[in-house]
Amino acid sequence: MIIKGKKFPGGIHPFYGKEFTQGGATETLPLPDKVIIPLSQHIGAPCKPLVAIGALVKKGELIGETTGTIAAPIHASLSGKVTQVAPSPHPSGNQILSITIESDKQDEWIGDFEEHPDYLNLDPDTTKKIITKAGIVGLGGAAFPTHVKLNPPKDKKIHTLILNGVECEPYLTSDHRLMVEQPQEVIEGLKILTRILGIKKAYIGIEDNKPDALRIMEEAVGREGDRLVETKVVELETKYPQGGEKQLIQAILGLEVPNGGLPMDLGLVVQNVGTAAAVYEAVRFGRPLIDRIITVTGRGVMQPKNLRVRIGTRVEDIINYCGGFAGEPGKVIMGGPMMGPAQFTLDTPVVKGTGGILIFPKEEVSIEESRACIRCAACIEACPVGLLPNMLSVTAEVLNFTEARKYHPLACIECGCCSYVCPSRRPIVHQIRHIKMDLASTKKKVVMV
Amino acid sequence: MVLGIWPHVRTETNVNRIMYTVIATLIPAALAGIYLFGWSAIQVILVSILAALITEAGMQKALKQKITIIDGSAVLTALLLAMTLPPGSPWWMTVLGSFFSIAIGKQIYGGLGYNPFNPALVGRVALLIGFPLQMTTWENIHPFLSGADVTTGATPLGVVQVARLSHKPVPDADTHQFWNMFIGNTMGSLGETSDLLLLLGGVYLLYKHYITWHIPVSMIGTVAAFSGIFWLIDPAHYANPLFHVLSGGLMLGAIFMATDMVTCPNTPKGQLVFGAGCGLLTVIIRMWGGYPEGVSFAILLMNSLTPMIDRYIQPHLYGAK
Numbered sequence: 072m073i074i075k076g077k078k079f080p081g082g083i084h085p086f087y088g089k090e091f092t093q094g095g096a097t098e099t100l101p102l103p104d105k106v107i108i109p110l111s112q113h114i115g116a117p118c119k120p121l122v123a124i125g126a127l128v129k130k131g132e133l134i135g136e137t138t139g140t141i142a143a144p145i146h147a148s149l150s151g152k153v154t155q156v157a158p159s160p161h162p163s164g165n166q167i168l169s170i171t172i173e174s175d176k177q178d179e180w181i182g183d184f185e186e187h188p189d190y191l192n193l194d195p196d197t198t199k200k201i202i203t204k205a206g207i208v209g210l211g212g213a214a215f216p217t218h219v220k221l222n223p224p225k226d227k228k229i230h231t232l233i234l235n236g237v238e239c240e241p242y243l244t245s246d247h248r249l250m251v252e253q254p255q256e257v258i259e260g261l262k263i264l265t266r267i268l269g270i271k272k273a274y275i276g277i278e279d280n281k282p283d284a285l286r287i288m289e290e291a292v293g294r295e296g297d298r299l300v301e302t303k304v305v306e307l308e309t310k311y312p313q314g315g316e317k318q319l320i321q322a323i324l325g326l327e328v329p330n331g332g333l334p335m336d337l338g339l340v341v342q343n344v345g346t347a348a349a350v351y352e353a354v355r356f357g358r359p360l361i362d363r364i365i366t367v368t369g370r371g372v373m374q375p376k377n378l379r380v381r382i383g384t385r386v387e388d389i390i391n392y393c394g395g396f397a398g399e400p401g402k403v404i405m406g407g408p409m410m411g412p413a414q415f416t417l418d419t420p421v422v423k424g425t426g427g428i429l430i431f432p433k434e435e436v437s438i439e440e441s442r443a444c445i446r447c448a449a450c451i452e453a454c455p456v457g458l459l460p461n462m463l464s465v466t467a468e469v470l471n472f473t474e475a476r477k478y479h480p481l482a483c484i485e486c487g488c489c490s491y492v493c494p495s496r497r498p499i500v501h502q503i504r505h506i507k508m509d510l511a512s513t514k515k516k517v518v519m520v
Numbered sequence: 521m522v523l524g525i526w527p528h529v530r531t532e533t534n535v536n537r538i539m540y541t542v543i544a545t546l547i548p549a550a551l552a553g554i555y556l557f558g559w560s561a562i563q564v565i566l567v568s569i570l571a572a573l574i575t576e577a578g579m580q581k582a583l584k585q586k587i588t589i590i591d592g593s594a595v596l597t598a599l600l601l602a603m604t605l606p607p608g609s610p611w612w613m614t615v616l617g618s619f620f621s622i623a624i625g626k627q628i629y630g631g632l633g634y635n636p637f638n639p640a641l642v643g644r645v646a647l648l649i650g651f652p653l654q655m656t657t658w659e660n661i662h663p664f665l666s667g668a669d670v671t672t673g674a675t676p677l678g679v680v681q682v683a684r685l686s687h688k689p690v691p692d693a694d695t696h697q698f699w700n701m702f703i704g705n706t707m708g709s710l711g712e713t714s715d716l717l718l719l720l721g722g723v724y725l726l727y728k729h730y731i732t733w734h735i736p737v738s739m740i741g742t743v744a745a746f747s748g749i750f751w752l753i754d755p756a757h758y759a760n761p762l763f764h765v766l767s768g769g770l771m772l773g774a775i776f777m778a779t780d781m782v783t784c785p786n787t788p789k790g791q792l793v794f795g796a797g798c799g800l801l802t803v804i805i806r807m808w809g810g811y812p813e814g815v816s817f818a819i820l821l822m823n824s825l826t827p828m829i830d831r832y833i834q835p836h837l838y839g840a841k
């Protein structure tokens with residue numbers, strides 16, 4: 072039975088643009104000539120390169136080793152020769168140490184992987200080790216290393232898993248297509264995750280603008296019967312940012328994660344549906360995470376598509392495969408329009424957390440000047456967290472960070488709803504990030520003293 | 521290619537659109553004023569708008585700021601001011617009021633968004649204090665469409681005040697009179713007479729979500745409740761609550777002025793408090809004050825409390841205990 076979700080406060084209804092790609096079956100991008108693989112594709116410490124220029128690598132070979140516990144290893148996504156180990160453009164806009172591999176056209180795997188047809192009977196520690204080694208991170212965008220969420224501290228009793236199939240970012244449809252095309256892999260992933268966590272309850276949250284995904288996931292759950300823990304598919308209102316971890320928890324369970332805390336404080340683990348499918352593939356076939364589904368979309372690209380691409384594939388290769396730009400490109404965004412960073416070069420590669428590439432033609436990019444806050448309160452109404460974005464904005468504008476701190480900047484999830492609705496076109500999220508950076512820098516100073 | 525920080529999509533609503541929409545919703549009531557009072561009304565409106573534009577452009581030029589008269593906010597302020605003036609106000613008085621509104625009410629603080637008080641009301645109250653006689657007498661009215669009968673004599677609130685000051689019973693109104701007050705067939709300031717048309721404008725603003733119901737409902741509700749209590753106790757000396765609701769500038773004030781985004785509180789709860797305060801003060805001034813009408817003073821007084829209301833009433837923070 073599909074149950075209905077509750078409401079979370081605030082949020083917005085932007086133009087969704089999902090129709091460009093939601094009906095298009097996922098294609099696989101042919102082998103690219105080269106990939107550029109950044110050594111930091113997750114939240115946490117960057118990896119250390121294990122290969123030097125000239126090295127020959129195979130598909131699936133470990134090329135970046137973790138240096139801390141909150142990190143995920145990095146693997147080659149094709150076979151060939153390492154031609155560069157140097158800082159390169161990363162979707163975040165920074166230069167990140169990356170390994171460039173030129174393809175030898177053989178596309179060979181590094182030996183045989185240890186498969187586990189009996190993956191449901193493995194003991195949790197073995198499964199966790201496989202997931203850690205496979206380099207899996209949250210594929211919903213935050214790219215938090217998955218194994219960390221699966222190892223909660225002893226005092227946190229986890230009882231419920233929530234699979235996030237919301238995909239609330241406008242335009243993106245990769246999770247949607249995954250649920251429609253490969254529901255079983257998501258379900259198998261869910262089984263593995265619930266076994267690792269030793270829990271009896273799970274939810275799958277999906278927005279009501281994906282009726283086919285809702286139906287297919289519900290059928291898949293129904294077929295499993297007792298083989299699955301108690302699992303409910305939840306139909307959620309289509310409203311951005313419904314897929315924000317905290318908003319999702321609020322909409323499904325009516326609970327709020329304590330301020331400054333984590334879902335595990337409520338006994339919850341939230342994973343993206345794509346992550347669940349990746350977990351299944353890693354555990355069942357023993358293969359590391361070297362590709363993912365992304366959505367290439369927007370009016371600025373000739374043939375919008377859902378595409379399975381290798382990690383490290385350059386934006387340019389992907390756009391070329393999709394028929395090139397339609398008209399003059401205005402903006403190329405990695406991810407969705409609400410939270411995705413705009414790119415200044417087409418050399419940027421797809422990383423594990425990339426959900427899509429959105430291309431706006433020039434006519435669709437307008438730059439309106441920002442002006443004084445007219446206190447219309449639209450931002451306050453739109454903020455899902457209950458902040459006063461206008462106050463954060465005006466205090467940051469005059470660099471009064473002491474005052475700004477009174478308005479809970481750290482609770483901001485940077486969803487961008489406030490900036491979206493602002494009739495004065497104030498760059499509110501940007502200003503809040505400024506406040507956060509200032510906070511972080513003063514904290515460091517305190518530590519140093 | 522263009523960079524720029526996310527979000528990369530924005531709502532279509534911008535400041536100019538809000539201002540011009542509010543202006544548009546005021547036009548029916550302003551037209552009613554023109555219908556009732558004729559040339560006199562047209563003159564007040566045009567003079568007010570022209571003076572506001574010149575003042576704003578002049579000040580911005582003098583201070584070397586960007587000239588923003590195109591955004592519609594000065595026109596809106598001037599129109600609102602004109603609607604609160606007696607039709608037939610002498611042109612110099614209109615100019616002065618409009619200048620006060622823009623210069624002292626808005627630009628002096630840094631322009632739109634920084635003003636603590638509703639600029640139109642700043643202009644009106646400056647005139648009320650400076651020229652009490654001209655602001656409460658209705659002369660020089662030259663109707664060309666309507667009959668002349670409504671244009672002579674005092675406003676309904678004026679009649680009540682006279683009765684009150686001479687310790688006579690307040691005249692009771694009948695259904696017919698209430699209906700006339702509702703549709704606007706009555707004496708009053710230029711744009712405040714037709715409650716019906718003001719309400720229509722308000723409904724559209726609610727639909728566009730440029731105002732919320734909280735302030736109008738709590739302000740009008742408080743006026744009705746508070747005046748109703750006194751009427752129930754002593755109907756001979758206190759006017760019918762319906763009379764209070766339908767007369768004077770209450771509709772105009774509650775729908776278009778107390779709701780001014782810049783000067784009202786930000787949260788729904790804060791707005792309820794604000795509206796109730798406006799309503800309470802309005803009745804107090806009408807019943808015991810020196811002026812027949814109290815809406816303008818009430819709103820301005822509450823404007824001064826807006827920062828305090830916003831400090832004490834904040835939204836629920838996600839995850840806070």
Ligand code: SF4
Nearest residue numbers: 454483484486487489
């Ligand atoms: S203040 Fe932060 S959490 Fe609130 S709407 Fe803006 S970006 Fe989202």
Ligand code: SF4
Nearest residue numbers: 444445447448450493
């Ligand atoms: S939406 Fe923009 S103009 Fe409106 S209150 Fe917020 S910051 Fe100010």
